[in-house]
Amino acid sequence: MQTPWLLVSAVTVLSGAACHPSTIPGAGPTTPPVARADDEGPSGAPKGPLAWAELGPATFAKAVAEKRFVVIDGAAEWCHWCHVMEATTYHDPEVRKLLDASFIAVKVDVDSRPDFEERYGDWGWPATVLMTADGQEIGKYRGYLAPEKFVEILKAVVASRGAADAASQTAVGTEAKAPLGEAEIASVAAWTQKELDEYWDPRQGGWGRPQKVPLAWDNAWELVLARAGDATARQRGLVALDRQRAIIDPVWGGICQYSTDGDWMHPHYEKLMTYQAGAIDNYAAAFALTHDASWLRTAQAVRGFVDHFMTGPEGGFYTTMDADLNAHEAGKPYVLGKDYYAKSDADRRTLGIPRVDTHEYGHENGLTVAAYVTLYEASADAGVLASAERAAQHILATHSTEQGGILHGPHGEGESGKVLYLADNAAFGFALARLHEATHKPEYLEAARKIAAIVTGELRDDEGGGFFSSTPDPDAIGVFATRRKPFEDDVMAIRFLARMQRLAPSDATRDAIAHAIPVVATRTAIEGRGRMVGDLLLALEETKGVR
Numbered sequence: 001m002q003t004p005w006l007l008v009s010a011v012t013v014l015s016g017a018a019c020h021p022s023t024i025p026g027a028g029p030t031t032p033p034v035a036r037a038d039d040e041g042p043s044g045a046p047k048g049p050l051a052w053a054e055l056g057p058a059t060f061a062k063a064v065a066e067k068r069f070v071v072i073d074g075a076a077e078w079c080h081w082c083h084v085m086e087a088t089t090y091h092d093p094e095v096r097k098l099l100d101a102s103f104i105a106v107k108v109d110v111d112s113r114p115d116f117e118e119r120y121g122d123w124g125w126p127a128t129v130l131m132t133a134d135g136q137e138i139g140k141y142r143g144y145l146a147p148e149k150f151v152e153i154l155k156a157v158v159a160s161r162g163a164a165d166a167a168s169q170t171a172v173g174t175e176a177k178a179p180l181g182e183a184e185i186a187s188v189a190a191w192t193q194k195e196l197d198e199y200w201d202p203r204q205g206g207w208g209r210p211q212k213v214p215l216a217w218d219n220a221w222e223l224v225l226a227r228a229g230d231a232t233a234r235q236r237g238l239v240a241l242d243r244q245r246a247i248i249d250p251v252w253g254g255i256c257q258y259s260t261d262g263d264w265m266h267p268h269y270e271k272l273m274t275y276q277a278g279a280i281d282n283y284a285a286a287f288a289l290t291h292d293a294s295w296l297r298t299a300q301a302v303r304g305f306v307d308h309f310m311t312g313p314e315g316g317f318y319t320t321m322d323a324d325l326n327a328h329e330a331g332k333p334y335v336l337g338k339d340y341y342a343k344s345d346a347d348r349r350t351l352g353i354p355r356v357d358t359h360e361y362g363h364e365n366g367l368t369v370a371a372y373v374t375l376y377e378a379s380a381d382a383g384v385l386a387s388a389e390r391a392a393q394h395i396l397a398t399h400s401t402e403q404g405g406i407l408h409g410p411h412g413e414g415e416s417g418k419v420l421y422l423a424d425n426a427a428f429g430f431a432l433a434r435l436h437e438a439t440h441k442p443e444y445l446e447a448a449r450k451i452a453a454i455v456t457g458e459l460r461d462d463e464g465g466g467f468f469s470s471t472p473d474p475d476a477i478g479v480f481a482t483r484r485k486p487f488e489d490d491v492m493a494i495r496f497l498a499r500m501q502r503l504a505p506s507d508a509t510r511d512a513i514a515h516a517i518p519v520v521a522t523r524t525a526i527e528g529r530g531r532m533v534g535d536l537l538l539a540l541e542e543t544k545g546v547r
Contacts, residue, residue: 019079019125019257019270019323050090050099052107055116060477063104063133069157070135071099072106074120074127077357078270078320080337081144082126083327092147098154111319111357114408114421118469118486119479130157135478177465177518179547188521189540192533196221199531200236205243208531210262214244214255216278217534223285224541234289241286245298248279251345253305254321255279269337270323273364276306281371288378299375303384306368309356315390316360316398317368325354359413362406362424365395369431373438385438392435395428396447404450405458419470422459422486425451426467426493433499445503452500455493456512461485466519467493467512487529487536490520494539501546513547 053059055072063070073090075082089095090105099105110117110125120127120140128145130138130153138157145153180188196218199207207218222237246264247256255275256267283299286292310318322328325335335351343351372388375381398410405420406428429451436444459467467490468483494516501509517540519525526533 019076019081019268050086050096050105053104055106055108055113057475057477059104059106060133060135066104068133069103069138070106070131070133071103071154072108072116072127072129072131074108074110074116074125074129076110076125076320077328077355078272078322079125080268080270080323080327083324085126085144089145089147089150092151094151095147095154098151098158102158103154111361112359112409114363114423115419115470115473115476115480118423118489119484128153131478135480137479177515179514180518180521185517185521185540185547188526189537191523192526192537192540195526196531196533196537204263205236205239206264207240211258211260212244212247212262212264213258214247214275214279214282215532215534216275216282217538218531219278219282219534220285221534221537223282223289224538226289238286238290241282241295241298244279248298248302249305249341251341251348252309253301253303254309255302268323269341271305271310271321273306273310273317273319274367276302276310277364277367277371280306280368281374284371284375284378296379299378300381303372303375307387309353311387311391312358312360312394314398315387315394317365317391319357319359319361319364321356322354325352328355359409360395360398361408362395362399363408363421363427365391366406366424366427366429366431370427370434373431373434376438388431388435389439392431392444399424399428400447403454404447405454406451418475419473420454420458421470422455422467422489422493423469425455425459426489426496429455430492430496430499433496433503436503437499448496448500449504452497452504452509455497456508459493460512461519464519465515466490467516485519487520487525488532490516491535491539494520495535495542498539498542498546505546510546513543517543517547 052073053062059070062068073082073086075086090099108116110121110127120129124142126144128141128150130140132138138160139153141153196207201207201209201212204212206212207215219237219240222233222240225233226237243264244255247259247267248254249256249271254271257270257272257275258268260266260268279302280299283295283302287295287299306317309321312318323337325337325340326332327334332352337354340348340351340354369388369392372384372391376385376388395406399407401407401417401420406424407417408421408424411417429448432444432448432451435441436448455467458471461468464485466485469486469489470483472483473480494513497509497513497516500506501513520536521540526536529536
């Protein structure tokens with residue numbers, strides 16, 4: 001497991017409630033009172049929401065000029081605890097007094113900023129990051145921070161005058177790593193499998209506790225082993241998929257992000273597209289393995305949720321649905337997810353639909369298109385394939401650069417156009433390769449070739465192997481100017497390139513795969529992923545014969 005962040009002098013990490021399942025404990029049994037950010041705050045607090053600045057050069061320039069620190073609230077639109085922290089902590093009079101005196105407060109929508117999400121996402125949302133005016137980290141905290149804790153943190157920063165955390169300034173190593181031999185890769189795979197086995201929960205199914213998370217790549221790996229005749233993997237994979245049905249909405253069909261309390265009966269109700277894609281892929285694969293129609297019905301139920309609530313008019317896939325009703329809407333009654341989702345379809349619609357983030361991002365669309373292809377292959381449902389093709393063609397029309405790279409958002413939206421992110425290009429390239437495999441249409445292979453050229457060109461670390469999280473950002477400040485090589489995205493890039501090497505072999509692709517595997521196949525990297533190593537095991541299997 002990853003070591004908790006090191007923070008300002010004597011101030012410790014708060015392992016508080018958060019809205020991300022990677023490595024965090026379950027949310028506690030008590031939820032602070034929920035208010036909205038536009039409500040009037042506690043007695044003595046300034047009225048109205050905090051005037052948030054944007055994360056960018058202008059904000060850091062202002063911090064330098066005014067001799068202020070920068071505090072960044074990394075939040076997700078769908079995240080319950082993010083709403084709680086903004087409504088309570090940032091409305092606290094003592095917090096606001098300290099912010100007004102010494103800080104510039106920045107709000108980041110993490111879904112819109114892959115650079116921030118990649119750097120801080122492992123520790124859950126909200127993520128609170130404290131920085132010097134030149135963009136160096138002072139400290140970082142995960143999850144909800146109560147007002148009194150946040151006051152303590154802010155006072156410590158001011159008292160220390162913002163000494164930067166030296167560990168956070170370390171550049172990404174670029175030492176060349178020789179490609180691994182087959183025996184070495186087999187050893188890595190065996191050790192990784194052993195690590196994953198230790199996380200198996202025989203009582204509840206799935207991997208890890210106390211949070212129960214529908215880990216799509218772990219499930220997918222078990223099903224791969226099951227297809228090869230591994231009876232234990234078959235049993236575990238099907239048990240995991242059966243147990244996680246408990247966090248699928250029986251009315252609308254979407255799968256929740258995770259459940260607390262060490263079982264599958266206490267869901268957090270936000271619906272993320274990445275989890276819908278994983279569930280569709282897993283349940284379709286389970287049907288292909290077993291020919292048990294109940295698995296197909298579950299896959300189609302989740303697909304129905306995506307089709308009805310998470311698909312745009314041009315066919316692209318949206319990003320998230322909120323856990324709660326009216327978390328953003330002033331003047332409307334706030335309804336917690338556990339109360340809202342206990343109601344019937346008619347009663348829900350009478351109250352209203354939880355907010356949907358209608359942004360269409362390359363990464364989410366790539367994963368969902370690929371999952372729809374898996375469902376089509378299992379079911380022969382032509383409508384599923386048509387939806388996958390429509391989404392892919394829409395994203396190609398709205399997100400492609402002249403060179404064929406995939407932007408995070410469409411042209412003209414936010415920061416799109418400045419940089420290309422590995423997450424978007426690896427996932428969407430993977431989807432195009434899957435579409436070509438299903439349809440044999442040359443246009444999908446050609447589009448995938450262009451993305452592969454960018455992944456093995458602009459995004460590749462030619463010296464150290466592997467792939468950077470993005471192309472260089474000319475506006476990046478401080479730690480954001482250091483390009484990292486994120487495990488999850490590098491593994492997806494390897495899987496994409498493995499498919500491309502079979503479809504359109506090239507020396508450049510094979511060489512990129514061979515030099516990327518040693519970057520992710522280290523003991524440190526694998527231990528840092530904890531229970532989430534199914535994707536690496538898939539990559540090591542899929543690159544056989546092409547590395």
